[in-house]
Amino acid sequence: MSTTTGHLSGQHPALPALSGSSVALVHEWFGATGGSEKVFRNITRLVPHAERFVLWKDHGVEDPDLRESWLARTPARRSKAMALPLMPMTWRTLTRQRFDVVISSSHAFAHTVKLGPPETTRHLSYVHAPARYIWSPAFDGRGSSPLLALPRRALQAVDVRFSRHVHSYAANSREVQARIRHYWRRDAVVVNPPVDVPFFADAPPADRAQPRDYLLGVGRWIPYKRFDLIIAIAEAAGLPVVIAGSGPEEVNLRRLAERVSVPVTFEVMPSKERLRQLYWGAKALLFPVHEDFGIIPVEAQACGTPVIGIDRGGLLETVVDGETGFLVGSTEARGFAALAARVGELRTDRIQANAARFSEAAFAATFSAWVQDAVA
Template sequence: MAGLLVHEWIETSGGAEHVLEAMARAFPDADIQCLWNDAPQRFTDRRVRETWLARTPLRRHKALALPFTVPTWRSLRDADDAEWMLISSHLFAHHARLRRRDVPKYVYAHTPARYIWDPELDERGSSAAVRAVAPAFRRVDRARAQEATAIAANSGFVRDRIRRAWDRDATVIHPPVAVDRILSKADWRDAVTDDERRVLNDLPDEYVLGASRFIPYKRLDLVILAAERAGLPAVIAGSGPDEDRLRALASEAGVPVTFVIFPSDALMYALMQRASAFVFPAVEDFGIVPVEAQAAGTPVVTGPVGGQLETFEDGVSGVVASSTEPVDLASAITTAVALRAFDPAAATAGFSEQVFATKIRDFVRSGS
């Protein structure tokens, strides 16, 4: 039974793109539909359909493209052999409809659009322009969510958000994480390049690790401040527009702070394996990176709110801080450092791609 995989837009990296790749492997005969594709090398084994927006400068300006995405999703050109759509949605992809015929829509929701439903979690929702149009967008968004044959949420945290926003229930299917790959190497230092090994060799013996895109809501600033409170060096890995602000904060910290920009997978896993604790202060829909850290044998520290709380057992492979204030995160770091004896395979057993593939196929086949 052929289907069509639908995704907002395809980027070179990102958790949603990893989910789409796992969906593609689970449904090898399905074409892919997106607004535009900025990573053509990711899906060379199948047809990737783009919309008219891909031929415009709007593909490089998501905020400006936003008003055009809703009507674009409503008039997708027909995929004659598609008997269903599986939609990976974190904005408006779940509005998707074929131009001339209806097919069942199975929605995998990373979240209802944060900046119209939960603007306190996304700074894009704080602008006057977005606040002005948000009520109208919410009405349309809720109505279109009723078209879904069934909805899956990537966490119980997001399922609750779906109930509030869309007045729909959802099946929880946690996203796939590369736990088997991470567990396959006892020491990821053996897989890095010579240059990367020098980066590792220059790090202190103990450090707190924070890793994500460098954007404000990921709260990497709190990783630096908490590490300072705990008296441990910090390593900040990733890249993004918030780098200058983070470096300025690091320059004033009372502990060494090392930045590792654009780390390869191997280097990231090696950083995780060597870290004393992985600190993740963001309020996240799920939190793939904390699962990766556990697979690398490193305990995680998070705040008390978010889908990432579903990724570890408090007191076993991680610690939930009482708040995201640096003093509370620092206290949790001290507790977490003593948890290095946990079993990484047992801690991450439910998050493999094989588990995800089985559940997403059953979801599409059963519609529940």
Template sequence: MRGLLVHEWIEAVGGAERVVDAFAEAYPAADLFGLWNDAPERYAGRRVVESAIARSPLRGRKALAVPFLPALWSHGLRQVGQYDWALVSSHLFAHQARVSGVDPARQYTYVHTPARYLWNPELDARGATVLARAAAPALRAVDRRRARGLRHVAANSRFVQRRIRDSWGVDARVINPPVGVERLTAVDDWSTVLDGHERAELESLPQGFVLGASRFVPYKRLDVVIAAGRASGRPVVLAGDGPDDLRLRTIAADSGVHVTFVRAPSDAYLAALLQRAAVYVFPPVEDFGIMPVEAMALGTPVVVNAEGGACDSVQDGTSGTVLHDLEDATLAEAVERAARLDPAACRRRAAVFSTARFQREVAEWTGIPIGGRAA
């Protein structure tokens, strides 16, 4: 039986792309469909179909394309081919896909989040524009109506499960995403694989530092990482890059905290930083949160926000601590309590989020055996 893997659009990096990678590995005979494919080498050797938008000026222009997407997802897959089952990865409108020949009972939808700038604009600045606010009521009505026709829905966290229920009125099961802990644990000491410059910079960092690592954008709340360092009396390392760089440097200069910025570290250098940190602090409200699991896989305890999907992975008092507010006393206590936790317990917790576990749960949910075809 022929299967189709569906994703919003295919990019070179991204947490949602890791999910599609795991789908593609589990079902090597399945074709793929995305609005456009900006990483043609990612699934080399297999059929990847793009939508009509990929051949228009709207290619890659996500905000401008939004008004056209509901109609495209409803009708644009008719020319892709005939399939017997479909596995859909959705973080915007892909869950609205109607695949030719696929009975709704054989379409399985994995939801990273309902569209944040429609349903939770307070978490996504794109929803605050005049155009977005004007279009949102009609788009929400269509989104809810089509989502209620789905038979099989899985959410990537309990947090997203609740948002699906609140937004669409649909019940979903939870299947936490794959994190790729196997790659991280394959190297005992990541500092040994760094180049000379990276290793020298790593060795120059102060002992016992608190780490924040992400793209430098306001919603990642890296200012809270600086506050956690100030409250706990620990130095801070911020790793990443992005438009919030100057603001963060200003906050750091005014904080009285020893803050080191590591711009755009390589994957190996980021792993070494996670491994060397005393604590990884992750304050944003995320749908799931891959970085906390990566930190735990390397034996580093984490501090996470009580709101959001990171609470699915972090066990308070075992592999990290959970913040219920951002007051200095709370931050200090959370950092110091986390720093005393057992690295081995962190690694054991992270092992739960392997790719193999994810693929096994997806196969149980869909009834499509790994490496095989639907019965």
């Protein structure tokens, strides 16, 4: 069984180890612009004959070959909090089909999917992070309420018990590798996510000629991404700031922008081309968030744009402190603002060279090697 899907028709698997196998690729809920979705699309290109499953697709995702679970037909799809307790059972009742190889792209419960007995089906899981709101509520306030302590412990037990059949894990960073070892008591290889480095590095001449005269924040406008702090840093630095992305915090951020003394410009859901232009015009990317890996800082560096971020999480792997950006030990706006004046000390060519380590080609090579070893 090897069903060729939609726009991938006519291609051949890029992974010889899977060319004769039936393969399922599974992902959590599928949004339009998220980093994990970008990774999943790259995995799809490596295994174009695989069948693909998601819990549900967000509105605006046009991909008829993404097969949704039964959860997509319930009100739970409108609330991740409501859907969370149902996810493990959803993955276990996804389909009656059985596959030779199952590869999950997991940041909640996708790694618990089981589409065949472990004696005949190899289950591999690429982990963006163990679910933050279950295992690391300090990172993400969505699971930090004391009222959720008991449900959180129950879900932790389910998470471990329902994933014992996984044969091999890959983590998107050393940070996530350490969490997998700590929470699940499992080993994982590190396979950094893919970034379209050539696209961002190869800007049109007009974009390259832009004056780097503003600070930039990019990402989903949700509380833990700290766009409020990004605006505060810009004010402390006395520099304009551009906020690019979208999300539920938009109204609050616009209200905050009205109260600060520097210009704040909002770019809602910029295209990939527009985002590249914004990177090339920025004095620095501000990234004051503890991220599992962080594709956005690599995109910025591909444009020669330095990153000023927090000294933890994925930035420890993607930013060379003092060479391609600066890492700050606190979340005080003044500390970030002081470093904005020093970004002129950094060399653009060195910044871009660092980003090249995280290209899509590098991902394809390391991901393929992991799969090859895992299915051998």
